[in-house]
Amino acid sequence: MSPTQSGPTEREARKVAEAARESEWIKPSFGKELFLGRLRLDLVDPWPTNSPEQVAAGEAFLERLRVFIEGVDGAAIEAEASIPDEVFTGLAELGAFGMKLPTQYGGLGLSHLYYCKALTLAGSAHSSLGTLLSAHQSIGVPQPVKMFGSEEQKQRFLPRVAGGEVSAFLLTEPDVGSDPARLACSATPVDGGYLLNGVKLWATNGTIASLLVVMARVPAGEGRRGGITAFVVEADSPGITVENRNAFMGLRGIENSVTRFHDVFVPAENVLGGEGRGLKIALTTLNTGRLSLPALCVTAAKWCLNVARGWPAERVQWGRPVGRHEALATKISHIAATAYALEAMLDLSCLLADDDANDIRIEAALLKLYASEQAWTIADELVQIRGGRGFETAASQRARGERGIEAEQVLRDLRIMRIFEGSTEIMHLLIAREAVDAHLAVAGDIIDPEASREDKIKAVAKAGAFYATWLPTLVAGKGAVPTSFAEFGPLAAHVRYLERTTRKLARSIFYGMGRWQGAMERKQAFLGRVVDIGAELFAMTAACLRAKAERAEHPEGVELADLFCQQARVRIGALFTALWENTDDADDDAAKKVLAGRYTFLEGGIVLPSDEGPWVSPVVAGPSAKPDVRRHLPQPGGR
The missing domain is CATH 2.40.110.10 (Butyryl-CoA Dehydrogenase, subunit A, domain 2)
Structure with a gap:
């Protein structure tokens, strides 16, 4: 259906999307509080933990899975563009298709934390393995049936998918x-x-x-x-x-x-x-389902860090290892610091999902957004560090006697993560809608063009009461006290910055609301930057909390958390500047002209795409005229 054909209006489309939202906030949310200017460390500190039983079961499964994954030929999967039947069978025998399902339905009963650790491990053999298991369990039959199915449906379907049937x-x-x-x-x-x-x-x-x-x-x-x-x-x-x-x-x-x-x-x-x-059902399932894609981004970040540590130390240019030249040193530093923060964000989000005391819809969405963008940047930097070898396939490298490093494959595999389960642009809008929810709720009839005069007067009074209470909380806080957050040791200054900047972010949202009112929902570039600042703040929080929790076991983690926070603060400063100093209006005007064909002269001088097919394939009703191309796997249990 083209834009010129009949279909739902924008208002109707918004109503459908709004009806699917979980508008009630029954449980506390660190992410929601963040956008309201409140750094609620009490919701995430001390660092949550799994029970000893969950840890024992998870570690035992990871050990079995590691043995199996080490025997998987990822290069063969890449070459054949197919996962062998024996890999499916092996994963089914391990119980990998029912990792999060309760044991009463044949599953392993793993926590979110260990489920994502398993995806990270499986994806290290080939990204397609992690995607197979994630698509099956996070959005396929297991999760929605577990959450919304009747007991009869659970008894009928869950043992099948736990046993290895793919969904x-x-x-x-x-x-x-x-x-x-x-x-x-x-x-x-x-x-x-x-x-x-x-x-x-x-x-x-x-x-x-x-x-x-x-x-x-x-x-x-x-x-x-x-x-x-x-x-x-x-x-x-x-x-x-x-x-x-x-x-x-x-x-x-x-x-x-x-x-x-x-x-x-x-x-x-x-x-x-x-x-x-x-x-x-789909959106609620994705609240925790979105944790699975960042698990694969963590896989890529760890893999890239390993290569970025080895290759630049061996490769010598101008008398020094290339990793000792500042131009590449900054890239290596970014890879190491960001890999640390991404794993911290993933683990923290999973543990919050496991304790079930928090509403993690914003945290999971921020994680998916941030991990997909940062992992892509990390992989791109690794390709740059590797130079020509980064552009060359691993098979080509092996053919001439060098170690085969799949940098270009990692880059290709990661590109979809910025689109899967909500593109970056859609995630910006989804998170922004939740972030400004409190403001829209109190503004309500003030900005509703269809509201009556009486309703608008009531709404003004309601908004006045809300802002009279809320705005004073954004003036001062613990972040202005030099001795606050001392329990974070050398990271205390970053936590004080977090507290101050959280309030600054909320003030910026309020200013935007005052400037554009109901039209702020259309200021997508502004809202995208607001969300990106929130994602950086969440990442800094996770990194600091992880370093604090692991200080005895990994004191070097404090160095990585400090490094990451320094880098994040530079990015946050640029984002705050861009909130008000940007070319958004000019860009919007230019896009209209491009779409209208004003600049087609720029397309001259080349051979343009010759495929004359439709941009979107027409949906023709009736039976298929095409052959069925499905692949039949050997079914577990002789099904």
């Missing part, structure tokens, strides 16, 4: 990405269930899955709530065709599909959580 999550469509109001896949009520019709794009694990979580729209009426609904679907149901295995610049081993549904019958007992709750 996939199907939401995206050829013309539907982050705007769910445009969802076209339909679920028509019939006797005993529903008939699914539509096409789903980019379903990771889609060519090998035996169970699917499918989002489809149920029509309202006749006593039905209707709306976007989640279904658990048997992948071998009549009417399902896997039309294509998609190929990408990285993650060459993943099995990603275009899947068509034509009059696919799904029984009513396979509806997950009730009609109309599909998007809420």
